[in-house]
Amino acid sequence: MRFNFRLESILRLRERAEENARLDLVKVRNKLAILESELEVLEEKIKITSDKLLKRLEEGSSGAEIHEWKVYMEKLEEEKYNLREEISAKKAEEQEKLKIYLEKRKERMALEKLKERRYKEYLRELDYREKKFLDEVAEKNHWRSKLK
Numbered sequence: 001m002r003f004n005f006r007l008e009s010i011l012r013l014r015e016r017a018e019e020n021a022r023l024d025l026v027k028v029r030n031k032l033a034i035l036e037s038e039l040e041v042l043e044e045k046i047k048i049t050s051d052k053l054l055k056r057l058e059e060g061s062s063g064a065e066i067h068e069w070k071v072y073m074e075k076l077e078e079e080k081y082n083l084r085e086e087i088s089a090k091k092a093e094e095q096e097k098l099k100i101y102l103e104k105r106k107e108r109m110a111l112e113k114l115k116e117r118r119y120k121e122y123l124r125e126l127d128y129r130e131k132k133f134l135d136e137v138a139e140k141n142h143w144r145s146k147l148k
Helices: 008-059 063-147
Strands: none
Touching: 008 063
8 A cells, every 4th residue: 555645736736836935036036136237236336426526526527517517417316216216126026926936835835734644544544454454464373373
């Protein structure tokens, strides 16, 4: 007699669903890491540009040049704002993907616990049948030896 879990195919489906949800979460986290890295680079670029602008102002620049620097700085700040918005949206998406992943994991674990319980029941039943069989063999041997 072999152990057979009737819900094995459903368990495999749930495992695949959990793995897919985990992969989705990893993709979002990777994209988030890239965006945060881009933000760091952009902030460093803004700092360097700001330092250059101050140096140019100290050296005495024309009004047109100062205006160009100001427009460029505004463009960088707008990029920074847009990047932060994108990061914020990715963080919200990450939370949603995490929630989905945890739900899929919970579903899989519930089935695995059920499988474990059924397996333990199977082992108890197997043990019971084995003891019963050995008792019957012992009883038959006892009666055979008495009848001889």
